[in-house]
Amino acid sequence: ETGVTQTPRHLVMGMTNKKSLKCEQHLGHNAMYWYKQSAKKPLELMFVYNFKEQTENNSVPSRFSPECPNSSHLFLHLHTLQPEDSALYLCASSQDSYGTDTQYFGPGTRLTVL
Amino acid sequence: AQSVTQLGSHVSVSEGALVLLRCNYSSSVPPYLFWYVQYPNQGLQLLLKYTTGATLVKGINGFEAEFKKSETSFHLTKPSAHMSDAAEYFCAVSSTQGGSEKLVFGKGTKLTVNP
Numbered sequence: 001e002t003g004v005t006q007t008p009r010h011l012v013m014g015m016t017n018k019k020s021l022k023c024e025q026h027l028g029h030n031a032m033y034w035y036k037q038s039a040k041k042p043l044e045l046m047f048v049y050n051f052k053e054q055t056e057n058n059s060v061p062s063r064f065s066p067e068c069p070n071s072s073h074l075f076l077h078l079h080t081l082q083p084e085d086s087a088l089y090l091c092a093s094s095q096d097s098y099g100t101d102t103q104y105f106g107p108g109t110r111l112t113v114l
Numbered sequence: 115a116q117s118v119t120q121l122g123s124h125v126s127v128s129e130g131a132l133v134l135l136r137c138n139y140s141s142s143v144p145p146y147l148f149w150y151v152q153y154p155n156q157g158l159q160l161l162l163k164y165t166t167g168a169t170l171v172k173g174i175n176g177f178e179a180e181f182k183k184s185e186t187s188f189h190l191t192k193p194s195a196h197m198s199d200a201a202e203y204f205c206a207v208s209s210t211q212g213g214s215e216k217l218v219f220g221k222g223t224k225l226t227v228n229p
Contacts, residue, residue, distance in 0.1 A: 045216055100146050
């Protein structure tokens with residue numbers, strides 16, 4: 001595997017389910033990110049991790065719970081989601097979290113909440 | 115606070131025609147500027163970025179962009195469109211404010227290339 005991978009690619013869940021999204025980067029980067037991409041809205045930064053430590057939580061509801069066990073893996077745990085949470089969830093990584101660093105994105109998980 | 119405005123959510127050009135995608139930014143400090151492209155069912159891929167130095171930046175696939183501070187713009191161009199350029203393009207700005215460095219994206223411009 002190369003680059004940034006995300007699993008699953010598609011997920012359908014009910015409002016009472018609990019599920020997790022997984023992201024893995026094979027680039028040796030130190031920073032990882034979760035973004036939400038909804039139709040007709042700008043990409044929204046959700047969380048930033050740098051060297052496994054959370055450095056940014058962009059006022060995300062607690063029904064989204066991130067976990068970063070090491071610099072290569074990032075999870076997004078989901079529970080009691082709402083239909084408006086349906087979106088494409090993108091993971092990205094960069095060498096560090098400096099403003100000049102290029103972010104490398106995974107293909108995303110398309111989430112549908114029924 | 116930083117912000118990005120992309121003029122035109124949809125742009126349609128003929129194959130071989132000039133591509134011009136507009137981006138204006140707002141930043142109270144010197145910005146770093148990026149263009150990303152997203153093909154269907156894929157994540158975002160960096161086309162080019164401006165950090166410092168030369169204001170005309172060349173990227174992949176024949177694209178380039180010019181940083182114009184006086185106009186707070188970073189428009190993306192390509193002299194001759196190809197069918198494979200059909201995708202969604204995102205402009206983004208990043209700068210250090212209060213120790214927090216993060217990308218702020220525009221809403222995107224979907225490019226259609228007609229044969």
